[in-house]
Amino acid sequence: MRKLAIIGASGHGKVVADIARRKGYKEIVFLDDNDSIHECGGYPVIGKSTEAGTIDADVIIGIGNAGVRKQIQESLPDEKLVTLIHPDAVVAEDVVIGKGTVVMAGAVINPGVRIGKGCIINTCSSVDHDCEVGDYVHIAVGSHLCGTVSVGSGTWIGAGATVSNNTSICTDCMIGAGAVIVNDIRESGTYVGVPARRMDMEEKSVKKCGGGGYPAG
Ligand SMILES: CC(C)(COP(=O)(O)OP(=O)(O)OC[C@H]1O[C@@H](n2cnc3c(N)ncnc32)[C@H](O)[C@@H]1OP(=O)(O)O)[C@@H](O)C(=O)NCCC(=O)NCCS
Numbered sequence: 001m002r003k004l005a006i007i008g009a010s011g012h013g014k015v016v017a018d019i020a021r022r023k024g025y026k027e028i029v030f031l032d033d034n035d036s037i038h039e040c041g042g043y044p045v046i047g048k049s050t051e052a053g054t055i056d057a058d059v060i061i062g063i064g065n066a067g068v069r070k071q072i073q074e075s076l077p078d079e080k081l082v083t084l085i086h087p088d089a090v091v092a093e094d095v096v097i098g099k100g101t102v103v104m105a106g107a108v109i110n111p112g113v114r115i116g117k118g119c120i121i122n123t124c125s126s127v128d129h130d131c132e133v134g135d136y137v138h139i140a141v142g143s144h145l146c147g148t149v150s151v152g153s154g155t156w157i158g159a160g161a162t163v164s165n166n167t168s169i170c171t172d173c174m175i176g177a178g179a180v181i182v183n184d185i186r187e188s189g190t191y192v193g194v195p196a197r198r199m200d201m202e203e204k205s206v207k208k209c210g211g212g213g214y215p216a217g
Pocket residue numbers: 122140141157158159160174175176177178179190191192193201204205206208209
């Protein structure tokens with residue numbers, strides 16, 4: 001199989017490399033703008049993110065920050081980008097998944113789901129029937145979207161959060177770890193708790209979580 005270049009030599013990048021290895025990539029390399037990082041997960045860092053467009057390899061972005069992921073992905077030709085799905089994820093046959101999206105181990109994606117480009121469907125999360133997930137969304141570890149949920153682009157669903165069936169979350173939201181969403185969220189912002197309520201601390205929270213939504217870049 002072809003070579004894969006992963007942009008972002010981070011902890012998340014390391015997990016992406018592990019999926020790539022299981023999917024049969026024989027050669028895996030990293031690109032990172034930090035000159036002091038020379039390897040990640042046992043794979044070499046061979047250049048900067050700006051080299052992704054010209055390298056003779058498939059490309060995927062291993063960066064948690066949605067704003068950065070969006071900026072880099074949209075600067076790349078679509079044909080270079082791949083979608084990576086861990087062999088131990090369960091994905092229904094009719095699911096549509098965009099380029100640059102990574103689906104981690106133990107994730108379950110049920111029939112009728114559409115997932116945009118550049119998303120992270122993280123370890124042991126689930127996306128139930130007929131959900132619509134926008135671009136550059138992160139469904140964090142162990143979080144669950146019940147049936148017919150819609151999540152707007154750039155939104156981060158925190159670890160262990162649950163989104164009740166038939167609810168909609170707008171673009172660029174940060175849903176805190178463990179939150180339970182029971183009503184539609186129509187205004188971008190940070191929401192925590194059970195049931196979830198808006199926090200008045202957007203700047204701070206986006207920084208801590210590596211910029212869940214586009215506004216933090
Ligand atoms: C919601 C979140 C973004 C807020 O981060 P923050 O702005 O730095 O907030 P702080 O940690 O300063 O906490 C501010 C207050 O909110 C509370 N709080 C923070 N996160 C909370 C959460 N998830 N649920 C309930 N309350 C929360 C804190 O206890 C604190 O309350 P206090 O003022 O009464 O002491 C963050 O805590 C969070 O949940 N991040 C998600 C992390 C995650 O899912 N990672 C996944 C990796 S795969």
